[in-house]
Structure formats: structure tokens, C-alpha cells
Amino acid sequence: MMTKTSMIALVLLIFMGFFPMFVDSAWLAVGTTFLVFSVVAFSQDIILGRAGVFHMGHALFFGLGAYTTAILNVQFGWPILATWAPSVLIPMVCAFLLAGPIIHLKGDYLLVATIGFNIIFIQILENDVFGLTGGPNGIFGIDIVRLFGIQFASQTYMYYMAFILLGITLFIMRNLDKSKFGRAMFYINKDEIAAQSMGISIRYYKLYAFILGAGIAGAAGSMFSVQYSAVSPEAFNVTQSIMFFTIVLVGGSASLPGVLIGTFIMFVLPEVFREFATARYLVFGLAMILTMILRPRGIWPVKFGNIPSFLKKDVK
Amino acid sequence: MDIFLQQIVNGLTIGSLYALVALGYTMVYGVMRLINFAHGDLVALSAFVGLTVYTQIFGEGITSLVAVIAVFMFTAAIIAVVGVLLERLAYRPLRTAPRLSAVVSALGAGLVIQNAVMLIWGPNMKIFPSEIFPSTIWEIGGIVVTFTQVMILGISAMLMVTLFFFINRTKMGTAIRAVAIDQDAAKLMGINVNRIIMVIFIIGSALGAVAGLFIGAYYRGITFDMGWMYGLNAFVAAIMGGIGNIPGAMLGGLLLGLFNAMITGYISSQWAETFTFILLIVILVFRPTGILGETVAEKV
Amino acid sequence: MTKMFPKFAASLAVCTALVSASVAADVIKIGVQAPITGQYASEGQSIDNGVRLIVDQFNAKGGILGKKIEVVSCDDQGTAQQAAICAKKLVNEGVKAVIGSYTSGATEAAQTTYFRAGILQTSDGTSDSLITHKYWTFFRNSFPNSAEAEYTAKYFVDGKKYKKIVVLSDYSSYSTDLADSVVKALKAKNGNIIYEGKIKSGTQNFTAALTKIKSMDPDVIYYSGYYTDGGLLRAQQIQLGIKADFVGGDSNDNPDFMKLAGGSAEGTFLINVPTPDILPYDIAKQFLVDYKAKYNMMPASIWSLMNIDGLRAVLNGMETTKSEDTKVIAAAMHKLKDFPGITGPVTFREDGERLGGGYMTYEVQADKSYKIVYK
Numbered sequence: 007m008m009t010k011t012s013m014i015a016l017v018l019l020i021f022m023g024f025f026p027m028f029v030d031s032a033w034l035a036v037g038t039t040f041l042v043f044s045v046v047a048f049s050q051d052i053i054l055g056r057a058g059v060f061h062m063g064h065a066l067f068f069g070l071g072a073y074t075t076a077i078l079n080v081q082f083g084w085p086i087l088a089t090w091a092p093s094v095l096i097p098m099v100c101a102f103l104l105a106g107p108i109i110h111l112k113g114d115y116l117l118v119a120t121i122g123f124n125i126i127f128i129q130i131l132e133n134d135v136f137g138l139t140g141g142p143n144g145i146f147g148i149d150i151v152r153l154f155g156i157q158f159a160s161q162t163y164m165y166y167m168a169f170i171l172l173g174i175t176l177f178i179m180r181n182l183d184k185s186k187f188g189r190a191m192f193y194i195n196k197d198e199i200a201a202q203s204m205g206i207s208i209r210y211y212k213l214y215a216f217i218l219g220a221g222i223a224g225a226a227g228s229m230f231s232v233q234y235s236a237v238s239p240e241a242f243n244v245t246q247s248i249m250f251f252t253i254v255l256v257g258g259s260a261s262l263p264g265v266l267i268g269t270f271i272m273f274v275l276p277e278v279f280r281e282f283a284t285a286r287y288l289v290f291g292l293a294m295i296l297t298m299i300l301r302p303r304g305i306w307p308v309k310f311g312n313i314p315s316f317l318k319k320d321v322k
Numbered sequence: 323m324d325i326f327l328q329q330i331v332n333g334l335t336i337g338s339l340y341a342l343v344a345l346g347y348t349m350v351y352g353v354m355r356l357i358n359f360a361h362g363d364l365v366a367l368s369a370f371v372g373l374t375v376y377t378q379i380f381g382e383g384i385t386s387l388v389a390v391i392a393v394f395m396f397t398a399a400i401i402a403v404v405g406v407l408l409e410r411l412a413y414r415p416l417r418t419a420p421r422l423s424a425v426v427s428a429l430g431a432g433l434v435i436q437n438a439v440m441l442i443w444g445p446n447m448k449i450f451p452s453e454i455f456p457s458t459i460w461e462i463g464g465i466v467v468t469f470t471q472v473m474i475l476g477i478s479a480m481l482m483v484t485l486f487f488f489i490n491r492t493k494m495g496t497a498i499r500a501v502a503i504d505q506d507a508a509k510l511m512g513i514n515v516n517r518i519i520m521v522i523f524i525i526g527s528a529l530g531a532v533a534g535l536f537i538g539a540y541y542r543g544i545t546f547d548m549g550w551m552y553g554l555n556a557f558v559a560a561i562m563g564g565i566g567n568i569p570g571a572m573l574g575g576l577l578l579g580l581f582n583a584m585i586t587g588y589i590s591s592q593w594a595e596t597f598t599f600i601l602l603i604v605i606l607v608f609r610p611t612g613i614l615g616e617t618v619a620e621k622v
Numbered sequence: 623m624t625k626m627f628p629k630f631a632a633s634l635a636v637c638t639a640l641v642s643a644s645v646a647a648d649v650i651k652i653g654v655q656a657p658i659t660g661q662y663a664s665e666g667q668s669i670d671n672g673v674r675l676i677v678d679q680f681n682a683k684g685g686i687l688g689k690k691i692e693v694v695s696c697d698d699q700g701t702a703q704q705a706a707i708c709a710k711k712l713v714n715e716g717v718k719a720v721i722g723s724y725t726s727g728a729t730e731a732a733q734t735t736y737f738r739a740g741i742l743q744t745s746d747g748t749s750d751s752l753i754t755h756k757y758w759t760f761f762r763n764s765f766p767n768s769a770e771a772e773y774t775a776k777y778f779v780d781g782k783k784y785k786k787i788v789v790l791s792d793y794s795s796y797s798t799d800l801a802d803s804v805v806k807a808l809k810a811k812n813g814n815i816i817y818e819g820k821i822k823s824g825t826q827n828f829t830a831a832l833t834k835i836k837s838m839d840p841d842v843i844y845y846s847g848y849y850t851d852g853g854l855l856r857a858q859q860i861q862l863g864i865k866a867d868f869v870g871g872d873s874n875d876n877p878d879f880m881k882l883a884g885g886s887a888e889g890t891f892l893i894n895v896p897t898p899d900i901l902p903y904d905i906a907k908q909f910l911v912d913y914k915a916k917y918n919m920m921p922a923s924i925w926s927l928m929n930i931d932g933l934r935a936v937l938n939g940m941e942t943t944k945s946e947d948t949k950v951i952a953a954a955m956h957k958l959k960d961f962p963g964i965t966g967p968v969t970f971r972e973d974g975e976r977l978g979g980g981y982m983t984y985e986v987q988a989d990k991s992y993k994i995v996y997k
Binding site: 034 | 703705710714730734
């Protein structure tokens with residue numbers, strides 16, 4: 007059975023798979039960044055779009071993954087491959103510890119609390135705690151992936167590693183929708199109170215989404231740090247978190263093509279319009295307002311099924 | 323002891339600026355349940371508009387208090403108009419839309435204002451003339467108080483007291499409170515909700531404008547992206563006090579200013595923000611409605 | 623997924639072929655990595671302008687090694703992360719050498735990428751850490767913080783005989799590095815440091831930190847950060863009635879420092895190398911005339927001229943070796959001795975350090991002009 011969404015996913019995977027054949031290495035780098043950021047955007051979507059947790063600090067988990075790889079590789083000499091598991095697990099553990107006490111908070115309070123976590127994270131990085139994070143300049147000279155003496159240094163290898171990560175992410179999300187979690191989310195979004203009284207633990211599922219999203223973002227962060235061989239605090243600040251938040255809502259929450267369109271608009275268009283560097287964020291801002299007025303549920307909203315409750319109109 | 327009292331003066335000064343900005347957040351939230359993410363950028367815009375008005379219309383070198391008051395009032399009026407336009411163009415079309423759509427629109431509006439400021443005034447720091455206020459300094463028992471600090475403390479206090487009486491003692495204030503409690507019921511009572519929201523944006527933006535001008539006069543250097551920092555601190559202050567609650571925002575602002583000064587003075591300036599947000603998260607976990615906010619039972 | 627792997631392999635092969643085919647080009651590309659927008663925009667634009675001016679002059683004479691030079695600029699906004707992105711981009715563009723960046727942080731973030739690609743890099747970043755990697759690709763075109771620190775310590779202990787010294791920095795790589803060097807140099811001369819602190823750049827309100835300092839009653843407050851915060855620190859110091867001298871490191875030497883400090887600027891001491899307008903060399907005077915003629919303004923500071931000297935050393939290396947091989951050029955640059963530069967003779971040590979110095983202290987006068995008080 008092919009649903010419309012999996013068709014789109016397949017076409018996209020085929021297109022992205024052949025993309026390196028048509029472009030030079032500069033565009034390949036843009037393509038790699040697009041893949042990495044769309045993985046982060048999907049993980050933000052699991053938390054915000056599917057579980058309905060108002061989360062505006064996602065760069066924290068992205069950064070945690072990136073810094074885990076950077077610190078283990080540069081400060082402790084681990085090979086990059088060995089840092090992959092910790093760069094997923096550490097964000098997950100942190101997500102559990104941080105979100106546990108606040109996950110019950112209502113929407114706007116959650117926004118502020120997650121922004122707060124993000125700011126504290128940046129300050130920890132800037133203050134160079136235990137001499138590990140390199141302060142405001144971050145960590146440079148991150149290694150490339152090596153396996154059996156082969157060096158995966160070229161941009162093409164980086165591209166396909168990010169491509170495989172996106173594939174894994176899409177696979178997880180597809181299974182997620184069909185799982186117990188997906189059904190629970192469906193009912194929570196339909197009617198939170200009814201779902202709760204049926205014995206669905208909202209807290210449990212929200213926390214589950216949060217931890218899963220953090221892990222995926224951590225994997226993307228690890229990829230990001232290898233791609234640029236450097237990490238520094240400002241790449242993971244609240245502005246970045248707001249970007250991921252906006253991507254999901256402008257594109258369309260819980261919508262696969264929507265999130266991809268959002269990522270494309272926010273991360274690839276700025277590369278294309280570099281000449282208009284000074285005015286481009288002004289245009290961005292206007293576009294955000296206009297999109298929300300004309301299409302309040304995003305450019306490509308979900309049409310049926312798992313529509314997040316906050317996307318439904320308030321009935322007055 | 324001198325040092326402690328000096329830190330209190332420092333803290334109260336910055337705290338009253340936070341309070342002025344926090345009022346804008348809290349009033350909009352109270353009525354519209356919307357975090358007005360563009361508010362901080364309005365504050366920055368005000369500093370730039372004020373600088374231009376001051377140097378273009380009055381020329382540099384004027385120290386007459388009358389001229390300065392005129393600059394303040396004129397700038398506040400301009401920012402109030404921008405605030406009303408902001409509500410008309412970016413928020414009103416989304417009043418019945420999903421909640422997060424309005425948040426994204428607010429974030430977009432913030433980007434627009436911030437980058438418009440950058441395009442008009444340039445990316446580099448602009449500098450306020452030093453002679454806006456006399457450089458008088460009083461030294462009372464080892465504590466130093468400047469003329470600008472006295473102006474900030476005095477005028478903020480005056481504005482806040484006026485606002486308090488306006489909200490609690492006038493007909494318009496009653497209408498604002500009614501709309502904050504229940505928009506539909508207020509509508510049925512013949513209150514023009516659109517007009518109330520306009521008034522909210524006029525007051526909030528004008529108070530933010532005054533804060534922006536004081537920031538310029540006190541710290542002198544202004545940058546196009548400074549609104550974010552002041553906005554965030556003020557927003558934290560509003561939540562600490564209890565968002566939607568007007569005296570709460572005033573109290574939250576002053577407390578946050580004092581808290582910051584004490585942390586910087588006695589513990590470490592390196593961790594000031596961390597302490598601020600740990601305090602915020604602790605307040606949210608144990609008293610989500612803030613210090614003065616009331617607990618409201620959720621409607622089912 | 624498994625079905626796709628042959629296709630991946632095929633596209634990999636095609637890509638490699640494309641890359642190797644595009645190497646033979648008829649221009650020589652020079653990269654500029656500088657903060658063209660952002661906080662340090664004036665410095666970044668000045669570097670970019672200067673590089674383009676020199677390259678135009680070369681191209682008017684027929685280019686280099688029979689080829690035209692093409693400039694590729696990338697804006698790193700003065701941030702480390704953007705610098706890492708720029709480094710990737712410039713490597714992909716196939717540049718031979720990169721001029722910049724302005725800040726030490728942005729320079730360091732890009733260093734490894736250039737080293738791995740074998741691309742020459744020359745920057746005015748003054749952090750001592752920049753040369754600790756011993757990359758053969760890196761050449762510093764300014765003088766290191768340790769040189770400025772030794773001068774500062776000499777001035778404080780031997781010249782001014784300060785008894786209670788406060789050292790402040792911000793969090794940037796450059797500023798913390800300079801402050802650390804100054805502290806080290808002061809300790810070596812038995813200077814009495816009573817407080818070392820950090821302020822957060824851009825927070826504007828430094829009264830809390832200064833109040834704490836006031837209680838220690840220092841003779842001098844030394845600030846190693848940038849002018850945007852230094853000017854405010856000075857103004858707030860005077861407001862709080864702290865009667866210590868204020869000495870700013872080289873990055874405080876900017877007209878905006880005077881504007882920010884306002885009436886408090888008078889009596890401030892600034893430590894820096896000579897400003898562009900008092901450089902005694904003919905080549906410097908000619909460059910400033912050409913720059914003014916083309917852009918109708920002066921370069922932002924001495925730092926862009928340092929970068930221009932880096933560029934001229936690279937081009938000189940290409941000309942003398944008649945080679946495009948960066949390894950050969952680097953070897954020639956390491957042997958360079960007293961190459962006539964705009965900012966004085968250029969000599970590189972084996973680790974890429976530029977030898978030399980020549981700092982002085984200026985006292986700001988009531989009319990905002992400088993008076994040299996210590997050499």
C-alpha cells in the first residue's frame with residue numbers, strides 16, 4: 007500500500023539520492039546542510055507537531071549531540087564512529103532529566119522554560135565548564151569519519167551519511183505513526199481529556215516524544231560537527247531554536263512535505279539569495295506573517311488524521 | 323554596606339526598565355493570550371527613532387529638559403502608532419487562528435522590525451549624545467546616584483502608579499479588565515473589544531518606548547539587535563510576577579533587576595543568566611502562575 | 623536501501639571525475655574571509671576593499687604567473703560557526719590562499735579546514751593560540767598578544783608603578799587570551815593584580831561588576847576587550863566615581879570608544895601599534911592614497927593593513943617561486959626576511975608567527991585627540 011505521504015517520501019529520496027551527480031561540491035555542501043537540518047526539523051516535529059509540546063529550545067539537543075562528538079573526539083581522542091552512540095544517548099538522558107519536571111506545564115509556560123534551558127546550555131558552553139567546551143569559540147579540528155583505514159573525507163561521503171540519517175529518521179517516523187505511540191497521540195490530539203480518562207498517560211507519551219526527538223536531534227548534531235569540523239555556541243542558541251520551531255509551523259506541523267518545505271525555505275533559500283544578504287531577513291519576517299495569515303496551518307498542512315489540537319480553530 | 327546599597331540602586335534602575343517593558347508583554351498577554359515576541363524590538367526601534375528625532379529636530383547640544391520631554395513624548399507617540407499597526411496587520415487577522423500561528427506571526431514581526439532598523443540605521447552601534455541629561459552625580463554616604471538614574475526611577479514609578487490607577491479606577495480600565503477576563507461576555511456588555519485591544523497596544527508600546535529611550539540615555543550605545551535581550555528579560559519578569567497581572571509585571575521587573583545585580587555583585591557575572599532562568603524554572607514548577615498570579619481552574 | 627547502493631557508487635564515481643576535471647583553471651583564486659556584516663562590519667569591509675584594491679593593481683599589470691587573480695569573498699559575520707561554513711565554501715571554490723579573518727575566534731575556527739585542504743591562510747588575529755597548532759598553512763600578519771602583554775606589563779610596573787591592578791576581559795578568544803597574557807606578564811614582573819574578571823560583551827550594564835571593583839579601590843582598570851564595551855565601561859566607571867586610571871587594549875582604539883565614553887573619554891590610556899596615518903613607509907603612504915582614491919574613505923584601522931601585508935607576502939611568494947603549489951609558496955614565505963610591508967618589515971617564524979612589534983600608549987585628550995605618552 008502506498009499512501010500519498012510515502013510516495014512523496016520515495017520521490018524525494020530518489021531525487022536526493024541522485025542530487026550529487028548534478029552539482030558541484032559547493033552545492034553539495036548546501037545539500038548536506040539541508041539534509042542535516044531537515045533531520046532536526048523532523049525531530050522538532052515529533053515533539054511539537056505530533057506530541058503538541060510547545061518546545062522552543064530544540065537547538066539545545068542538536069548542540070548537545072554536536073558537542074558530545076566534538077568533545078569526545080578532540081579532547082579524548084575517540085574516533086568519530088565511537089562518538090555516535092553517546093551523541094544520541096546523552097541528549098536523550100538530558101531530555102528526560104530536563105523535561106521530566108516541566109512537561110506538565112501549559113503551552114506558553116513550556117515555551118519559556120525550554121527557551122530557558124537553551125540559554126543555560128549556551129552559558130555553560132561559553133563559560134567553558136571543566137575546560138571541555140572551548141568557551142565562546144567552541145571546538146575546532148574535529149576529525150573525519152575513518153573506518154578500516156579508509157578516510158571518508160570528501161563532501162560526497164558527508165552527503166550520503168546525512169542522506170542515510172534522513173532515511174533512518176523517516177523510517178522511524180513512519181513506524182511511529184503506526185505504533186501505539188501514534189494512536190495515543192492521535193487520540194490525545196482529538197480530545198486530551200477524553201484520552202486521559204481512557205487511561206492514556208499524556209505525560210508519558212509527551213515525555214516519550216521529547217526524548218525521541220532529542221535523540222534524533224543529537225544524531226544530526228554529531229553529523230553537523232563532522233561536516234564543519236568545528237562547533238561553537240552561537241550555532242545552537244535560541245535564535246536557532248526559533249528557526250526550527252518556525253520551520254515546523256510555517257511548513258505545516260505533522261506534515262512530511264510541510265517540514266521539508268519549511269527547511270528548504272529557512273536554510274536553502276538564504277544560500278541562494280546570499281547577494282541580498284542584508285534585506286533577506288526582513289523578507290523572511292514578512293513571509294512568516296503572510297504565511298500565517300493566509301495559511302494559518304502552514305504551507306502544506308496535514309489534511310486528515312493526526313491533526314494537532316492546537317491547529318484546530320478555537321470554537322467560540 | 324555601601325556596596326550593598328549601591329547594588330540595590332543599580333538593580334532598581336535596570337529593574338524599572340524591565341518593569342516598563344514587562345508591562346507591555348503582560349497587558350497584551352492578559353487580553354489576547356499572546357506572547358508578543360515583537361515587543362522587545364519595538365523597544366529597540368524606539369531608541370533609534372528617539373536618537374534621530376533628538377539630533378534631527380532639536381540638534382545636538384540641547385540640554386533643555388523641555389526639549390527632552392518633547393522628544394520622549396513624540397517618540398512614544400510614534401512607537402504607539404507602530405504598535406497599533408503591528409496589531410492591525412500581524413495579529414488581528416490571526417485572532418481566531420490556531421494559537422501557535424499567532425506566535426509565529428509575532429516572531430516574524432520581530433524579525434521585520436529588527437531588520438528594518440538595521441537597514442535604516444545600519445548594522446553598527448549608534449551612540450546617544452551624552453548631554454541628554456545633565457551629568458550631575460550625587461554622592462550620599464558612599465553611594466553614587468546619577469541624574470539619569472533618578473529620572474529613570476522617578477518617571478518609571480510615576481508611569482506605573484498612573485497605569486495602576488487607570489486600570490483600577492477608570493471606566494476604560496474596568497473595560498480592559500473585563501476583556502481580559504472574558505472577551506465574549508465583555509462584548510455582550512457592549513464593550514468594543516477591538517478598541518480595547520488598540521488601547522492596550524498604545525499603552526504597552528508607549529511604555530516600551532520610554533524604556534527604550536532611557537536605555538539609550540543611560541547606556542548610550544544602541545544596536546539594532548538589542549531588543550531581544552531586554553525583551554527576554556522583561557518577559558521573564560512578567561512571568562515571575564504572574565503573566566497577565568499588571569502589578570505582577572512591575573514587581574517582577576524590579577525583583578529581576580535586584581536579583582541580577584546581587585548575583586553579578588556577589589556571586590558571578592558569568593552565570594547571571596543561568597541563575598535568572600533557574601529561578602524562572604523553579605517558579606514555573608512550583609508556582610506556574612507567578613508570584614501575584616491567581617490560580618484559575620481550567621475550563622473543560 | 624540495498625538496491626540503491628550501486629547507484630550511490632555510480633554517482634560517487636561521476637562526482638570524482640567531475641572534480642578532477644575542473645582543477646585546471648586559468649585564474650588564480652584568492653579567498654577573503656572577513657566579517658563583512660555584523661558587529662565588526664567596518665573592519666571586515668575594509669579588509670575586503672583592501673584585498674580587491676591590491677588584486678586590481680596586480681591584474682592591471684597582467685596578473686600573476688600569467689594568470690588573472692580572482693577574489694572570492696565570504697562573510698563570516700565575526701562568528702566561529704559562520705567561519706567554519708565559510709572555510710568549507712572557500713575550499714570548495716578552489717582558492718589558493720585566504721586572507722582573514724579579523725577576529726581570532728573566526729580565524730581559529732577555520733584553521734583546521736584550510737590546513738587539511740592545503741590552503742594558505744593569513745590573518746591579523748592576535749591570540750597566541752593561533753600558532754600553537756604549527757600548521758604550515760598559517761601565517762599571522764599582526765603581532766601576537768604576548769608582545770602587547772609584555773609591553774603592557776612594562777608600562778604598568780616600570781612606567782606607571784601601579785600598586786593595585788584590575789584586569790577585565792570579555793569572553794571572546796582574543797580578549798581572554800590577551801588578558802591571560804597580561805596577567806602572566808604582570809606576575810613575571812611582580813605586579814600586584816587584585817582582581818581578574820570577565821564581563822559579557824553587549825550587556826551594556828556593567829555597574830554591578832564595577833561596584834564590586836570600586837570596593838577594592840584599584841589604581842588602574844585594564845580592559846582587554848573591544849571598544850563597544852570598553853567605552854561604556856569607562857563611562858560607567860566615571861559615573862560610579864571610581865578614581866582609577868583606565869587602560870584599554872588595542873581593540874579599544876576606535877573612534878566609537880570616544881563617542882561611547884563621551885566626556886569620560888578624556889584621560890583614558892590606549893595601547894596599540896601605530897595608527898595608519900602615522901606609518902612612515904612610502905609604500906604605506908601610497909597605499910592609503912590609492913585606497914582613498916578608490917573608496918573615498920580611509921581603511922578602518924591598522925588591522926586591515928596587516929592583512930594586506932599578508933596578501934602581499936603570499937603574492938610575493940608566488941612570484942619568486944613561480945609556483946602555484948602552496949607547499950612551495952609556504953616554504954618561500956617562511957624564509958622571507960624583512961619583506962617591505964605597509965605596516966613595516968615582514969618576517970615570519972617557522973610556526974607562522976610574524977616577528978616584530980612596536981607598541982605605544984596614547985592618552986586621550988579633551989578634544990579626543992591622542993598624545994603619545996609612553997613608547
